[in-house]
Amino acid sequence: MDTGTHVVMGVALGGLATLDPVVQSDPALANAVIVGTMVGSQAPDFDTILKLKNNAVYIRHHRGITHSIPAVILWGGGLASLIYLFVPEVNFLHLWLWTFLAVILHVFVDVFNAYGTQAYRPFTKRWVAYGFINTFDPYIFTMHLAGIVAWNLGADPAYMWLVIYFVISLYYVKRYFDKRELVKLVYKHFDDIVQIATSPTIRQSVWRIAIETKTNYYVGRAENGHITIYDQFDYKEIDYEDPIVQTALTDPNIKAFLSFSPVYRYDIYYFDEFTEVRFTDLRYRSKGRYPFVALVQIDDEHGEELKIINSYTGWVFTEEKLQDKLTVAAEPK
Numbered sequence: 001m002d003t004g005t006h007v008v009m010g011v012a013l014g015g016l017a018t019l020d021p022v023v024q025s026d027p028a029l030a031n032a033v034i035v036g037t038m039v040g041s042q043a044p045d046f047d048t049i050l051k052l053k054n055n056a057v058y059i060r061h062h063r064g065i066t067h068s069i070p071a072v073i074l075w076g077g078g079l080a081s082l083i084y085l086f087v088p089e090v091n092f093l094h095l096w097l098w099t100f101l102a103v104i105l106h107v108f109v110d111v112f113n114a115y116g117t118q119a120y121r122p123f124t125k126r127w128v129a130y131g132f133i134n135t136f137d138p139y140i141f142t143m144h145l146a147g148i149v150a151w152n153l154g155a156d157p158a159y160m161w162l163v164i165y166f167v168i169s170l171y172y173v174k175r176y177f178d179k180r181e182l183v184k185l186v187y188k189h190f191d192d193i194v195q196i197a198t199s200p201t202i203r204q205s206v207w208r209i210a211i212e213t214k215t216n217y218y219v220g221r222a223e224n225g226h227i228t229i230y231d232q233f234d235y236k237e238i239d240y241e242d243p244i245v246q247t248a249l250t251d252p253n254i255k256a257f258l259s260f261s262p263v264y265r266y267d268i269y270y271f272d273e274f275t276e277v278r279f280t281d282l283r284y285r286s287k288g289r290y291p292f293v294a295l296v297q298i299d300d301e302h303g304e305e306l307k308i309i310n311s312y313t314g315w316v317f318t319e320e321k322l323q324d325k326l327t328v329a330a331e332p333k
Contacts, residue, residue, distance in 0.1 A: 002136040008144035010041030013102050015157030022094045029090040033098045040102030043075045067107045068121035076100030114199040131198040132179035197263045197283045210263040210282040247306040248277035248296045253313035257294030275300050291317045
């Protein structure tokens with residue numbers, strides 16, 4: 001989910017903690033728990049700092065190991081211990097339980113959007129992206145805001161948040177069945193389906209879809225039970241025997257992209273100075289473009305000696321901006 005939603009979830013958990021008699025009877029512990037739930041609800045996304053290194057490292061690891069089972073355990077224990085250093089008189093067990101719950105909730109809600117996480121590590125590095133809740137869901141966010149306002153106006157936080165989270169749970173169930181109906185609809189219209197990537201939008205009745213079959217890729221949207229296909233591409237397997245492709249696959253930017261993107265096409269473009277291998281994620285079509293890409297430019301003018309001269313992965317919304325980023329990346333450090 002987005003940062004704002006994780007923030008309001010941290011506030012909500014702080015309110016739910018008042019159900020705990022130990023927290024309720026100790027104001028110092030209640031304040032420590034609020035800090036724990038607020039920080040814990042953000043902690044797994046601290047890997048955003050990886051952007052300072054480069055996009056490849058960030059894309060490969062964001063929502064990766066920091067959202068794994070071992071990391072969730074470490075976040076919970078580490079944050080609770082850090083807070084406990086400042087308030088050693090409080091009950092550590094209950095401080096840890098609520099902080100740990102905030103971290104768990106963060107990772108749990110992230111698996112339901114299209115971006116997903118590697119929440120099942122170390123058992124598998126597969127990206128878990130169930131794709132039926134938008135990264136920013138206005139209904140979920142608004143319900144949390146309403147709860148915060150009601151709490152400030154004097155509502156009992158414990159039972160109020162229980163009711164709100166019960167309603168949100170029903171909403172998740174509804175969205176799950178919405179996606180299931182969408183998948184059934186896709187199977188009615190397409191044959192030989194390999195996989196379907198769904199991306200919910202802010203509008204409840206509108207979904208972005210990317211479909212891979214044995215012969216084609218289809219990109220479009222579904223609205224109120226009707227599917228509109230915007231683009232169709234021929235399916236093309238990666239030619240692992242091609243030396244150009246072999247070289248491209250060694251590049252960190254390409255590795256990062258392939259570790260994250262489940263539905264993509266790849267193309268090879270031949271220029272006078274270099275050959276370009278480009279991978280395009282088909283899930284994020286916007287205004288007729290596909291902004292999430294990875295590409296590598298390879299100098300192949302010296303016979304069998306192939307040299308990577310430039311590469312990039314990330315979000316770009318115009319070809320001009322992409323070329324600007326490649327120019328910057330190619331400049332000597």
